[in-house]
Amino acid sequence: MFAGLKERLQAARARIGSTIGTVIATPAPAADNAAVPPTRQPAAEPAQEPAQPGSPAPVTLADKFRTFIIDRELIISEKELADVLSELEMTLIESDVALPVTDAIMAHVKKNLVGKHRKIGQSVDNLVVTTLRGALLDVLGREFDLLSYIRNHERPVKILFTGVNGTGKTTTVAKVGSFLKKQGLSVVIGAGDTYRAGAIEQIEVHAERIGIKIIQHQQGADPSAVLFDTVQYATAHKMDVVLADTAGRFHTKANLMSQLDKIRRVMKPDLVIYVDEAVAGNDAVVRAAEFDRTVGADAIVLTKADMDSRGGAAISIAHTIGKPLVFLGTGQAYDDIVPFSPKAVVDELLGDA
Amino acid sequence: MEQIDQRELLALEQYLKQYGQQAEIFASQLELLENGRMEALAAIEALKGLQESGDGTVLLQVGGGASVRAKILDPQNVLINIGADVIVERPGSEAVGFLEGRITEMEASEKKVAETLDRLRAQMNEIAKRIEMGYQQAVSAEQAGIPPSRPAKEADEE
Numbered sequence: 001m002f003a004g005l006k007e008r009l010q011a012a013r014a015r016i017g018s019t020i021g022t023v024i025a026t027p028a029p030a031a032d033n034a035a036v037p038p039t040r041q042p043a044a045e046p047a048q049e050p051a052q053p054g055s056p057a058p059v060t061l062a063d064k065f066r067t068f069i070i071d072r073e074l075i076i077s078e079k080e081l082a083d084v085l086s087e088l089e090m091t092l093i094e095s096d097v098a099l100p101v102t103d104a105i106m107a108h109v110k111k112n113l114v115g116k117h118r119k120i121g122q123s124v125d126n127l128v129v130t131t132l133r134g135a136l137l138d139v140l141g142r143e144f145d146l147l148s149y150i151r152n153h154e155r156p157v158k159i160l161f162t163g164v165n166g167t168g169k170t171t172t173v174a175k176v177g178s179f180l181k182k183q184g185l186s187v188v189i190g191a192g193d194t195y196r197a198g199a200i201e202q203i204e205v206h207a208e209r210i211g212i213k214i215i216q217h218q219q220g221a222d223p224s225a226v227l228f229d230t231v232q233y234a235t236a237h238k239m240d241v242v243l244a245d246t247a248g249r250f251h252t253k254a255n256l257m258s259q260l261d262k263i264r265r266v267m268k269p270d271l272v273i274y275v276d277e278a279v280a281g282n283d284a285v286v287r288a289a290e291f292d293r294t295v296g297a298d299a300i301v302l303t304k305a306d307m308d309s310r311g312g313a314a315i316s317i318a319h320t321i322g323k324p325l326v327f328l329g330t331g332q333a334y335d336d337i338v339p340f341s342p343k344a345v346v347d348e349l350l351g352d353a
Numbered sequence: 354m355e356q357i358d359q360r361e362l363l364a365l366e367q368y369l370k371q372y373g374q375q376a377e378i379f380a381s382q383l384e385l386l387e388n389g390r391m392e393a394l395a396a397i398e399a400l401k402g403l404q405e406s407g408d409g410t411v412l413l414q415v416g417g418g419a420s421v422r423a424k425i426l427d428p429q430n431v432l433i434n435i436g437a438d439v440i441v442e443r444p445g446s447e448a449v450g451f452l453e454g455r456i457t458e459m460e461a462s463e464k465k466v467a468e469t470l471d472r473l474r475a476q477m478n479e480i481a482k483r484i485e486m487g488y489q490q491a492v493s494a495e496q497a498g499i500p501p502s503r504p505a506k507e508a509d510e511e
Contacts (some may be wrong), residue, residue, distance in 0.1 A: 096436040205367040282437045
């Protein structure tokens with residue numbers, strides 16, 4: 001999963017580390033010393049540094065853009081890192097990380113590395129990894145624990161799945177159902193995709209295979225009615241979760257969007273989950289933002305993450321629409337769904353290859 | 354020979370249909386990747402041709418089999434979408450390198466999708482064989498005047 005992004009980030013990590021390493025290894029040259037104000041002498045010559053309590057030396061622009069080793073600390077200038085930071089920026093964009101997200105990551109990295117006072121002897125790699133980790137965790141957002149949400153919420157918890165066509169929504173409903181059932185929760189599925197030919201049979205087969213009750217009407221029936229019945233069934237049988245499948249739709253299709261509005265009014269979902277595929281890259285991010293703007297979404301599931309080498313959508317989507325990523329689909333089997341953990345993803349991306 | 358009851362046959366038919374739908378999605382994804390790869394290969398060929406063309410004159414196809422001679426203003430530099438809808442200007446050789454990298458990525462993705470598709474097709478073959486076996490049993494039973502086998506649960510309930 002995200003092998004390409006991992007490889008690129010590892011390379012960027014090595015390059016940044018190597019650049020900082022070079023800065024440390026280079027002794028303060030005489031020319032540099034000459035340019036340094038008298039109050040900022042290298043630590044190697046402490047006797048020559050007159051103490052001036054109460055009158056701190058003014059920090060000039062020249063100070064900011066130089067690299068000094070002072071009192072066992074280091075200032076890394078923006079100039080020193082310009083090339084590697086530019087490479088990191090390109091790396092992120094080439095991995096389909098959305099531009100605002102790339103900007104946010106770069107801002108974090110610059111803030112943490114440039115001008116950083118670092119004790120000599122501390123691992124450079126550690127500094128770089130900590131910075132990259134912080135930047136990625138910042139954009140990946142909070143972890144959304146669906147199980148905690150369900151356990152702390154009035155039952156039945158009604159979850160509505162929406163998204164565009166052909167991204168694996170129905171399969172995701174089955175996978176989430178299987179996941180929740182294994183956690184000891186009782187689940188009922190509403191076959192709300194009454195539009196696509198074969199969709200009801202498809203979800204019916206899934207439900208039968210994972211042993212979950214399904215509520216269905218005929219093809220062409222009103223999906224709001226199907227999902228209303230599903231909620232009624234869940235309430236009557238004191239079930240924990242309602243998973244509502246719906247037909248895939250683009251946000252530009254007015255009739256299908258008004259149908260979704262009706263579903264929301266009738267079923268009153270607790271959570272609206274937007275499903276898209278990780279392999280769509282930046283398109284998935286743009287679509288999620290449009291969907292959120294028009295109908296709203298509370299969380300996101302990205303399918304086919306196992307086939308996505310770039311990882312751009314997974315990195316960008318939560319930051320772009322401000323909603324958490326809840327699951328990643330990682331294969332064809334019912335168990336191939338992973339609760340999204342920002343920490344685990346960052347560990348995977350920055351961990352030793 | 355193991356008996357296949359009617360209910361199992363129906364379920365198998367549903368599974369086959371479901372796998373068929375999944376296979377269709379993966380096949381179209383494979384086609385998209387293949388098209389993307391071919392497009393990138395064609396772009397590399399065109400860029401290399403531009404570098405070698407000297408004065409930057411090319412034939413520009415305008416559709417319907419018609420072409421015009423066109424002069425490229427800056428044949429040494431290429432504007433390329435590097436991802437996330439960001440377009441940057443790069444020297445021709447770098448752009449070719451970038452496209453080659455993308456081709457490698459697409460080949461890796463194609464391999465994964467093709468493997469998944471193969472697995473699905475193998476499963477579909479297995480299911481199809483079992484369905485065929487079930488039909489043959491049903492035909493043989495009909496010819497022998499034996500009523501078709503019912504689900505085990507129903508038989509137990511009698």
